[in-house]
Amino acid sequence: MFSARLPGAASKEGAYDLQQKKRGLRPLFPVCPAPSAGPAQRRGGRRAVKSRLQRLVLLTGLVLLGVAAGVALSRAGVGVPCLFHAATGLDCPGCGATRMLSALAAGDLAAAWRSNPALLLLCPLLALLAVRLAAGWARTGTLRPSPVQTFLLWACAAVLLVFGVLRNLPFYPY
Numbered sequence: 001m002f003s004a005r006l007p008g009a010a011s012k013e014g015a016y017d018l019q020q021k022k023r024g025l026r027p028l029f030p031v032c033p034a035p036s037a038g039p040a041q042r043r044g045g046r047r048a049v050k051s052r053l054q055r056l057v058l059l060t061g062l063v064l065l066g067v068a069a070g071v072a073l074s075r076a077g078v079g080v081p082c083l084f085h086a087a088t089g090l091d092c093p094g095c096g097a098t099r100m101l102s103a104l105a106a107g108d109l110a111a112a113w114r115s116n117p118a119l120l121l122l123c124p125l126l127a128l129l130a131v132r133l134a135a136g137w138a139r140t141g142t143l144r145p146s147p148v149q150t151f152l153l154w155a156c157a158a159v160l161l162v163f164g165v166l167r168n169l170p171f172y173p174y
Helices: 018-023 039-043 045-075 083-088 097-106 109-115 117-140 147-166
Strands: none
Touching: 045 097, 045 117, 097 109, 097 117, 109 117, 117 147
């Protein structure tokens, strides 16, 4: 069952057997480790990728529909109420986002800036991050941001937090 003298070889279980190691023996038919999953197996195959792409298109359509509804409500003079503002009387970092999107849809950058300058500056970066994360999810089926994407998401959150504090101080220009 065992052949002679190949030191450091693995036993049938894949771990070193101290008895066999002392004797310098190895199994004739060692158990090989299972092959790692290939890219198609990790992603779940073409059918899974197609299904994720369909869900991604549906989700994108729903988000765009929500943005369009918010812009339409804002143009009609009906804003989306902020629960934080209603409860505390303070402006949250997202207050004015609907008015900003409505102003952007009308092409009025000055009004968009007055509504929410921090979000206006962060919108392109957040959109790019969303597209990159969605593409990664469609490809692999997992939503794992890279270290750079994670840093950028945390930096955006920090900027919005600081903006939320600053916009409620008495010297805020707007």
